Amino acid sequence: xxxxxxxxxxxxxxxxxxxxxxxxxxxxxxxxxxxxxxxxxxxxxxxxxxxxxxxxxxxxxxxxxxxxxxxxxxxxxxxxxxxxxxxxxxxxxxxxxxxxxxxxxxxxxxxxxxxxxxxxxxxxxxxxxxxxxxxxxxxxxxxxxxxxxxxxxxxxxxxxxxxxxxxxxxxxxxxxxxxxxxxxxxxxxxxxxxxxxxxxxxxxxxxxxxxxxxxxxxxxxxxxxxxxxxxxxxxxxxxxxxxxxxxxxxxxxxxxxxxxxxxxxxxxxxxxxxxxxxxxxxxxxxxxxxxxxxxxxxxxxxxxxxxxxxxxxxxxxxxxxxxxxxxxxxxxxxxxxxxxxxxxxxxxxxxxxxxxxxxxxxxxxxxxxxxxxxxxxxxxxxxxxxxxxxxxxxxxxxxxxxxxxxxxxxxxxxxxxxxxxxxxxxxxxxxxxxxxxxxxxxxxxxxxxxxxxxxxxxxxxxxxxxxxxxxxxxxxxxxxxxxxxxxxxxxxxxxxxxxxxxxxxxxxxxxxxxxxxxxxxxxxxxxxxxxxxxxxxxxxxxxxxxxxxxxxxxxxxxxxxxxxxxxxxxxxxxxxxxxxxxxxxxxxxxxxxxxxxxxxxxxxxxxxxxxxxxxxxxxxxxxxxxxxxxxxxxxxxxxxxxxxxxxxxxxxxxxxxxxxxxxxxxxxxxxxxxxxxxxxxxxxxxxxxxxxxxxxx
Amino acid sequence: xxxxxxxxxxxxxxxxxxxxxxxxxxxxxxxxxxxxxxxxxxxxxxxxxxxxxxxxxxxxxxxxxxxxxxxxxxxxxxxxxxxxxxxxxxxxxxxxxxxxxxxxxxxxxxxxxxxxxxxx
Numbered sequence: 001x002x003x004x005x006x007x008x009x010x011x012x013x014x015x016x017x018x019x020x021x022x023x024x025x026x027x028x029x030x031x032x033x034x035x036x037x038x039x040x041x042x043x044x045x046x047x048x049x050x051x052x053x054x055x056x057x058x059x060x061x062x063x064x065x066x067x068x069x070x071x072x073x074x075x076x077x078x079x080x081x082x083x084x085x086x087x088x089x090x091x092x093x094x095x096x097x098x099x100x101x102x103x104x105x106x107x108x109x110x111x112x113x114x115x116x117x118x119x120x121x122x123x124x125x126x127x128x129x130x131x132x133x134x135x136x137x138x139x140x141x142x143x144x145x146x147x148x149x150x151x152x153x154x155x156x157x158x159x160x161x162x163x164x165x166x167x168x169x170x171x172x173x174x175x176x177x178x179x180x181x182x183x184x185x186x187x188x189x190x191x192x193x194x195x196x197x198x199x200x201x202x203x204x205x206x207x208x209x210x211x212x213x214x215x216x217x218x219x220x221x222x223x224x225x226x227x228x229x230x231x232x233x234x235x236x237x238x239x240x241x242x243x244x245x246x247x248x249x250x251x252x253x254x255x256x257x258x259x260x261x262x263x264x265x266x267x268x269x270x271x272x273x274x275x276x277x278x279x280x281x282x283x284x285x286x287x288x289x290x291x292x293x294x295x296x297x298x299x300x301x302x303x304x305x306x307x308x309x310x311x312x313x314x315x316x317x318x319x320x321x322x323x324x325x326x327x328x329x330x331x332x333x334x335x336x337x338x339x340x341x342x343x344x345x346x347x348x349x350x351x352x353x354x355x356x357x358x359x360x361x362x363x364x365x366x367x368x369x370x371x372x373x374x375x376x377x378x379x380x381x382x383x384x385x386x387x388x389x390x391x392x393x394x395x396x397x398x399x400x401x402x403x404x405x406x407x408x409x410x411x412x413x414x415x416x417x418x419x420x421x422x423x424x425x426x427x428x429x430x431x432x433x434x435x436x437x438x439x440x441x442x443x444x445x446x447x448x449x450x451x452x453x454x455x456x457x458x459x460x461x462x463x464x465x466x467x468x469x470x471x472x473x474x475x476x477x478x479x480x481x482x483x484x485x486x487x488x489x490x491x492x493x494x495x496x497x498x499x500x501x502x503x504x505x506x507x508x509x510x511x512x513x514x515x516x517x518x519x520x521x522x523x524x525x526x527x528x529x530x531x532x533x534x535x536x537x538x539x540x541x542x543x544x545x546x547x548x549x550x551x552x553x554x555x556x557x558x559x560x561x562x563x564x565x566x567x568x569x570x571x572x573x574x575x576x577x578x579x580x581x582x583x584x585x586x587x588x589x590x591x592x593x594x595x596x597x598x599x600x601x602x603x604x605x606x607x608x609x610x611x612x613x614x615x616x617x618x619x620x621x622x623x624x625x626x627x628x629x630x631x632x633x634x635x636x637x638x639x640x641x642x643x644x645x646x647x648x649x650x651x652x653x654x655x656x657x658x659x660x661x662x663x664x665x666x667x668x669x670x671x672x673x674x675x676x677x678x679x680x681x682x683x684x685x686x687x688x689x690x691x692x693x694x695x696x697x
Numbered sequence: 698x699x700x701x702x703x704x705x706x707x708x709x710x711x712x713x714x715x716x717x718x719x720x721x722x723x724x725x726x727x728x729x730x731x732x733x734x735x736x737x738x739x740x741x742x743x744x745x746x747x748x749x750x751x752x753x754x755x756x757x758x759x760x761x762x763x764x765x766x767x768x769x770x771x772x773x774x775x776x777x778x779x780x781x782x783x784x785x786x787x788x789x790x791x792x793x794x795x796x797x798x799x800x801x802x803x804x805x806x807x808x809x810x811x812x813x814x815x816x817x
Binding site: 003005007008009011012015042044045048049051052053054055056057063070160161162163164165168169171172197219221222225 | 707708773805815
């Protein structure tokens with residue numbers, strides 16, 4: 001039977017990566033000397049599964065490597081070897097190495113063997129193995145001549161209770177060659193003493209076969225302890241040759257009465273799936289990185305989805321029934337009710353579908369224990385990591401994109417925030433620093449906080465650095481928040497020496513830009529000597545947006561509801577003109593620049609008088625601006641369609657959506673719009689971005 | 698149709714075993730650990746059980762021991778999937794009542810060949 005093993009590859013990769021995550025997490029929980037057996041067992045099982053699967057599916061490089069891991073873990077599990085921190089480090093490195101190997105295989109390329117060879121050698125050193133020993137079994141066996149064997153087989157009475165069946169074994173033997181059978185019935189007792197569950201028979205076989213003795217041994221392998229078995233080569237005619245082959249072939253040793261299990265057969269046969277896998281690799285080589293990603297969805301989510309669809313079908317049936325009737329007042333009322341229900345159903349369905357893409361943020365958080373451990377070890381700092389709100393759910397796409405910025409912020413906190421144990425003791429703090437990752441939902445957003453109890457931002461140092469870099473002048477009076485904001489500027493880094501961990505000069509500005517690309521924001525608050533908190537705010541999903549529809553001339557635009565602070569009618573008395581053509585509204589204690597959308601988007605026929613139109617005050621990058629619109633329309637959830645994918649990138653526009661009447665409406669990108677309008681506050685971010693872009697290029 | 702219970706915590710192995718056996722004309726039920734398998738096995742009879750050794754909740758050896766103690770599994774072939782390094786596991790398994798073992802890694806043909814020793 002030919003079965004294409006490649007159909008199981010995707011599941012194998014997925015579960016192997018999960019296994020590696022489990023291994024990593026559990027390894028991080030291990031402390032030498034206080035390991036508990038369940039943790040070791042879990043790690044062992046993960047390694048074991050990867051080894052079994054990779055061997056079965058022909059990824060021998062992975063299974064060979066996992067073999068040494070497994071051997072070490074097995075010894076630790078059985079208490080034959082004490083766990084040391086060297087072991088943990090080595091195992092963690094192996095997890096990384098395996099991850100890389102599996103990724104390579106998943107993308108159908110050959111994994112890089114150098115790292116695994118290096119690690120394997122280290123394992124073998126610990127295990128006291130020499131790598132040559134495995135090679136020994138690979139010796140080729142010459143096809144032997146036909147030979148006749150005498151096989152005596154006397155099962156013990158309890159044979160049936162092991163689930164073995166002599167009849168099938170005899171059948172197997174018969175398949176190997178010509179078989180003569182003699183059965184001995186003399187052990188059958190008188191009827192009164194006969195136990196139907198016992199085996200009383202014994203056999204003598206003469207088998208003439210060209211198969212090696214290992215094939216015979218294999219048949220009786222499972223019952224060697226449950227029967228007296230002897231396999232002897234029949235002498236006579238071929239005695240000389242037989243002698244000779246005993247001397248030359250290592251297998252013939254097994255022809256002696258004791259039957260040993262032999263690993264050869266398995267090694268030889270394992271080559272076959274490998275060859276098949278290689279063929280598959282060659283076949284699909286053209287598309288790199290084509291691994292289809294999948295997500296696991298809880299059955300409850302799928303069930304609720306099915307429920308929704310059921311509701312929808314019922315509502316639809318009701319509506320179409322109403323549609324067939326003549327329209328009377330009562331049917332219209334019923335129709336309206338039905339439509340309301342349809343709207344309700346649709347929204348529920350939408351929410352349920354969205355929930356499918358939602359994953360707990362623990363998927364991101366789970367990589368941090370390892371990261372924090374490695375970095376704090378490197379920096380000689382003691383850090384305890386606390387994870388809160390791990391079950392908070394977030395869209396998978398957002399999750400994938402937020403991971404890197406978070407890593408950067410965590411590295412930053414460990415490097416610059418948390419002090420060395422000596423410094424901490426001197427400051428009267430616990431020598432062990434605490435880094436807390438916290439996630440929670442707030443409105444339609446997810447908030448992720450990265451808190452450390454380190455030294456906090458050094459305002460003086462930041463100021464001096466900013467002055468040195470020409471970001472501000474000595475005379476600038478900056479509030480604490482404004483100073484903190486400086487760290488998000490391009491090219492800003494306070495690290496005295498560029499370290500391995502962070503402080504490469506590219507940093508916080510990239511973090512901020514990446515988060516803003518997700519329609520999110522990042523802020524920092526800090527107290528000297530107490531610690532810093534970075535707060536990331538993100539929309540729960542990138543696919544749907546709560547929008548405010550606004551009218552500009554005959555066009556409808558959408559402003560993300562999340563960025564709207566308030567909407568108001570303009571009191572013309574509080575408007576003053578700044579410079580050539582910028583109007584500013586004094587709103588309470590703030591001055592809000594007024595951006596005329598009709599002007600920016602070049603629409604004719606819009607209401608131009610300030611007192612006849614409406615102002616939507618929005619906030620972006622901690623800066624408020626007012627957008628002048630003709631009218632506010634409905635608020636609704638809109639499905640975001642990419643402009644870039646369907647047309648091209650347009651400044652000031654983040655995407656488009658299709659309205660209920662089928663028209664396309666553009667979604668306004670506030671920060672892009674502010675840039676587009678040429679509105680820049682002195683010292684504001686936009687200006688500096690441009691300056692630095694010039695400096696860099 | 699002969700019924701086989703396939704037990705493995707690894708979904709890919711389980712799928713592979715199950716797919717192979719189904720293609721060979723067996724009726725296959727899957728379980729993801731020993732405890733799940735034991736519950737299933739108590740509710741319906743099987744002509745053979747193939748189980749991984751290392752599994753969470755209940756391992757394969759325990760499963761085999763529990764199954765062998767049940768009257769309806771007194772003579773049922775109970776096979777374990779093991780790796781070549783697990784020689785002592787084999788004897789442990791035999792002591793628990795295992796009929797035999799299938800050494801990992803194996804391919805579908807090997808699986809069926811081995812199975813022929815106990816179920817036809």
